[in-house]
Every structure is written in C-alpha cells, then in structure tokens.
Amino acid sequence: NYAYDYLDPGSSKIKYILSGDGAGTIFVINDKTGDIHAMKRLDREEKAEYTLTAQAVDRDTNKPLEPPSEFIIKVQDINDNAPEFVDGPYHATVPEMSVVGTFVTKVTATDADDPVYGNSAKLVYSILEGQPYFSIEPHTAIIKTALPNMDREAKEEYFVVIQAKDMGGHMGGLSGTTTVTITLTDVNDNPPKFAQSKCHYPLDFETKKSYTLKVEAANIHIDPRFISGGPFKDTATVKIVVEDADEPPVFSSPTYLLEVHENAAINSVIGQVTAHDPDVSSSPIRFSIDRHTDLERQFNINAEDGKITLATPLDRETNMWHNITIVSKYTSHMLAGWPLCVAVLDLFIAVKTCIFWLFFMIVSAVDKDDPKNGHYFLYSLLPEMVNNPNFTIKKNEDNTLSILAKHNGFSRQKQEVYLLPIIISDSGNPPMSSTSTLTIRVCGCSSDGIVQSCNVEAYVLPIGLSMGALIAILACIILLLVIVVLFVTLRRHKNEPLIIKDDEDVRENIIRYDDEGGGEEDTEAFDIATLQNPDGINGFLPRKDIKPDLQFMPRQGLAPVPNGVDVDEFINVRLHEADNDPTAPPYDSIQIYGYEGRGSAAGSLSSLESSASDSDQNFDYLSEWGPRFKRLGELYSVGESDKET
Numbered sequence: 001n002y003a004y005d006y007l008d009p010g011s012s013k014i015k016y017i018l019s020g021d022g023a024g025t026i027f028v029i030n031d032k033t034g035d036i037h038a039m040k041r042l043d044r045e046e047k048a049e050y051t052l053t054a055q056a057v058d059r060d061t062n063k064p065l066e067p068p069s070e071f072i073i074k075v076q077d078i079n080d081n082a083p084e085f086v087d088g089p090y091h092a093t094v095p096e097m098s099v100v101g102t103f104v105t106k107v108t109a110t111d112a113d114d115p116v117y118g119n120s121a122k123l124v125y126s127i128l129e130g131q132p133y134f135s136i137e138p139h140t141a142i143i144k145t146a147l148p149n150m151d152r153e154a155k156e157e158y159f160v161v162i163q164a165k166d167m168g169g170h171m172g173g174l175s176g177t178t179t180v181t182i183t184l185t186d187v188n189d190n191p192p193k194f195a196q197s198k199c200h201y202p203l204d205f206e207t208k209k210s211y212t213l214k215v216e217a218a219n220i221h222i223d224p225r226f227i228s229g230g231p232f233k234d235t236a237t238v239k240i241v242v243e244d245a246d247e248p249p250v251f252s253s254p255t256y257l258l259e260v261h262e263n264a265a266i267n268s269v270i271g272q273v274t275a276h277d278p279d280v281s282s283s284p285i286r287f288s289i290d291r292h293t294d295l296e297r298q299f300n301i302n303a304e305d306g307k308i309t310l311a312t313p314l315d316r317e318t319n320m321w322h323n324i325t326i327v328s329k330y331t332s333h334m335l336a337g338w339p340l341c342v343a344v345l346d347l348f349i350a351v352k353t354c355i356f357w358l359f360f361m362i363v364s365a366v367d368k369d370d371p372k373n374g375h376y377f378l379y380s381l382l383p384e385m386v387n388n389p390n391f392t393i394k395k396n397e398d399n400t401l402s403i404l405a406k407h408n409g410f411s412r413q414k415q416e417v418y419l420l421p422i423i424i425s426d427s428g429n430p431p432m433s434s435t436s437t438l439t440i441r442v443c444g445c446s447s448d449g450i451v452q453s454c455n456v457e458a459y460v461l462p463i464g465l466s467m468g469a470l471i472a473i474l475a476c477i478i479l480l481l482v483i484v485v486l487f488v489t490l491r492r493h494k495n496e497p498l499i500i501k502d503d504e505d506v507r508e509n510i511i512r513y514d515d516e517g518g519g520e521e522d523t524e525a526f527d528i529a530t531l532q533n534p535d536g537i538n539g540f541l542p543r544k545d546i547k548p549d550l551q552f553m554p555r556q557g558l559a560p561v562p563n564g565v566d567v568d569e570f571i572n573v574r575l576h577e578a579d580n581d582p583t584a585p586p587y588d589s590i591q592i593y594g595y596e597g598r599g600s601a602a603g604s605l606s607s608l609e610s611s612a613s614d615s616d617q618n619f620d621y622l623s624e625w626g627p628r629f630k631r632l633g634e635l636y637s638v639g640e641s642d643k644e645t
Helices: 224-229 467-494 567-580 620-625 627-644
Strands: 014-020 027-029 035-038 049-058 069-074 090-095 103-106 124-129 134-136 142-145 157-165 175-185 210-218 233-241 256-261 269-272 286-289 299-301 307-310 321-329 335-345 359-363 378-381 391-395 401-405 417-425 433-441 451-453
Touching (some): 134 157, 256 269
Antiparallel strands (some): 103 142, 134 142, 157 175, 210 233, 417 433
C-alpha cells in the first residue's frame, strides 16, 4: 500500500486520482485518503517496476489543486525460480590417457531471479554422477579430468550429471540438473605388434619350385643439405629355391565309411581305399592294417590295390561299429595312417550315425578394442583339457579357430553332448583373456551325410521282440501274480485256528459235535478267559492236545444195546470205557492257566490225573449252586454210588 500525502488529507473536498502503468487494473488509489493498493500478484520476472502519476483535484469541479506527481514502484525479488541449463544436455570429448586437470568442457545455467538483490541468482555447481573420473569448478562450471590414464580400450564413454543450485548452494535453494556425455578419443598409445613373432609359410616343391622377392631399403630421415644427392634408397632381388623332400602318402578321402551286412560272406570285398605319393617321383603305395585297431583280425586288405575284405563273420548285435586304421607307405620311413569306419548293418534295417573326422567347426572371437590397431587372438585349451581324447583345436590364418575331432565313431548312445572350454587371449599389453565353453552335440544323419536330427531321441535296442510279444509276456506275468496271491490267501484261511473272539461269546449256546462229548476236558465250548489271572499274562493260550505215543490194539466193537436198557446206565458204561481207553479221543490236554479262580469255594475243577487219584471226592455241594448245577451234581452222585456198589 502506498499513500499519497496532501496538505489537508482530511478535507472532504479533495479527490485523489491515479494514472500510469497498471493504474485501475493492477494498482488502485483511495480517492479520499490517497492510499494506493495492489490488486494482483506481482511477478518481478514479468515486470520489475511500474511508473505511476498521482494528482489531487477538487471533488466537485475536478480542477487540479496541485501539479501531478510522478513516482516509481519497484517489485522486490524473492527466490521463486530454479536454475536452468538452456543448452543441455551436453556432449564433450577428451583424449584418453590425459593428465589430471585436463579441460573437458564448460556448462552454463541461468536463474531468472534478480542477480543483484540477495543470493537468489547466485549459483554453485557440483557433480552428482561421474566421480571419481571428472570434477567441476563450483563457480565457473568448468569440467576437468580427475583421474589419470583413463584408457579408451577399457571404457570409452562416461555419463556425468551436473547440478546447479542457487542461494549460493545453501539449504533451501532451488536446483536444476543436466547431463554431459564425455567420450574418450583414441591416441597412439599402443605400439604396433606383429601377429606372429616369426612368419611361417609352408613351401611345397610340387606346387612351386622357386620364389623371387624384391627387397627395398630406404632412409626416411634425410638431411636437407644433401637432398640433391638422392635418391636415398636401394633395391635387391632375392631368389628362393624350394628343395624337394619326401612326404608321406596322401589318401584320396579325408575319411572312409564302409557299410556291410552282418551276413556278408568271408573274403568278400567290402570297400577300397586309395592314396598317392605327393612327390614328383610318385612311388607305388602299399597298404596294411594297423592290427592294434583290429585285434580280432576281422578284416584284411590287399597291399597293392587297397581292397578290404572280410576275414571273420560280423555280428551286429555284438559290435555294430568297427574303427580301424589303414597304413599306407612307399618307403620304410614314409608312411601315413588314416581312419576307416565299418558300420555293420542289420539284415533288415540299416542304422547310421553321422561321423565327423577332420573339420568339425569354426569359431571366431570379437574384441572391443580399436580395430585399426589390429586384432590377433590366441586360442588354447584349459591345462586339464590339453590331453582331451576326443577333440583338439587349430588356429586359422584369418584369426578364427577350427575344432577338430581326434577320432571317428562318435555314438549318441554312449554320449550325445561334449563340453570343450577354450581360453581366448588378445595381443595387448597386458594381454586380456576370457574363457568360453563350446557345446558339441552328436547328430543323427542319413546315409548321404545330411543331418536329420540333433534332438534327444529314444534308442530302441535290437531285442528282436515285437510289441505284441511284449504285451503277451506282460499279461502272463500279471496272471502268475494273481494266481500266487489267490493261493496265499486260501492257504491263510485254511490255517487259521478256531479261536473264539471275545465278542463272540458262545457260553450257554447249543454246540453240535460230530463225536461223543469228551467230558470236562473239552474247553472249546465255553470262554475260559475268566479263568485267567488278571494279574498274570494276557491273551488266550490255544489248546495243545497230546496224542499218546503208545500204540494200542483197536478195541472191539461194542455190542448193540438191547431194547429196554436204561439210558443212564448205558451212558455210564460208555463213559467208564472212554475214561479208561487212552486211544480214544479226546486226549488229555495240557492247558496252562495263569490263575484258576480267586476266592472259589469249589477249588480246582481240573480232571487231570483224577482217574489215578484214590482220594474221595464229595460233589454234594454242586446242588447248592443253583438249578443249573443240580443235574451235574446228580450225575456225579450216581457215579459215586456205582463205585461203592
């Protein structure tokens, strides 16, 4: 608020008016008091100051009471704008191997706040990302290297984040960021090196007998005072003559694969190998078989024409592959061995597998170093894989690597996948190396050598059985198992003892016997569990019948009973005969009781050895036990009276 003063501000006849920048819209004046008010929010970055004119006039006539007065309203700055990098993001380059403090680039940030009033526009620069490789000067924003000997071959590009903060970098200030991509440029810091310390070039007399070379020597540092005496170079011609040397024979094919049926006749020709002498003399070649590879001497070879014949019959089920070595020579010391593979075919189906011999695969390597400085790689196997029996490696002239097989006859049934670790080194100083593992898979192929499948397959063994025969055998095995189970089940049911379970209480039941009753020795008709000692052993002890060892003569048949005989007398006679006949069942039983009764007035009820006892027994107490034992007491009383009579 601003106030416009007049000599008599309280006069009711005075009227104040305002004109100029923003009068009536941004600024208004109280026509009675002369107070000036801002009606909108002011932004210093849009307009920093306003020029206004105020005047006092007569309220009734609007005549000026004094000359107009001009004044300026300045907007005071506050920190409401963050720094900005107008030209970002930045890209810069610096040579590799630079010393610490080498200039890289300079960045600039701007702040819309007032640079004169306060610290709202005072900027301080710092690095948020990119240390410890680079640094920045806080006030000038100059970026420099902070780490010596940065190698472009190790890392070529760096991503740096720069921050600009106002208020002199103090807390509460606003900030802005930008990115700087710094690329290291290449310098000639690597000396040239030959890929090989000594050049090896195989010379072949039969291909070219001589070479002519032109060699030039020149002085590249010439003293200007003697330049007129030039030229400062000289040339010479060198002729190289290649001498002939004996070379071993060369076979016409890199590998031989012969196929023969297992029913082939003995002495039949199964194949032929050929070789020639690479020398100019072209001496005749003689062939033989390395018997270390044919210990059973199953094959023969004609020494002159190389025809291979069968010496013994072949059995595919015993050995379906035969790997032998053919030796060719034309002198005693010039000889060469070459592999030959014989596949024994079935009478009906021929099974083939791809056999790879010399060339197997070519691999190459990539180095991110500068290609113009030259690449040369060294390949080697791990120390523990140097004597690998299956594969070896060979360095090619084009910086690639060939994988070679040491033998043929790879079988997918024995091993389908081979792993070969290879060490790759460059020629830098110091040299860098890495190890890669090559996966080699044995593939199936047709008779023409065309790969058909490299996937995992199921191999069918030549067992000579059809699917129907296998199903019939399986059905027979299942039927035999069912018969055995049934037999065991029936046998178990047959041998189960006639033991009465606790829940099947048969006391007071009517039991039907096929033979005459055995008296009180027969304890199977009632539960004797109550006679067990509750403090003794638990469970039921089965009855053990003891058959007499003495053999008695069979007793004579009993005479028929005449009519009118008393039944009681008849029963007593039969009972007396049965008690005195040891051959008649039931036999005496040995029954083990843990306890014969607790607190019983009758005492023991056992009849063991009762026939041999002379003691008198009184059974009158049985009638005192109740109606159930009355008949039993009468029977025993009758027996006693019979003895007395």
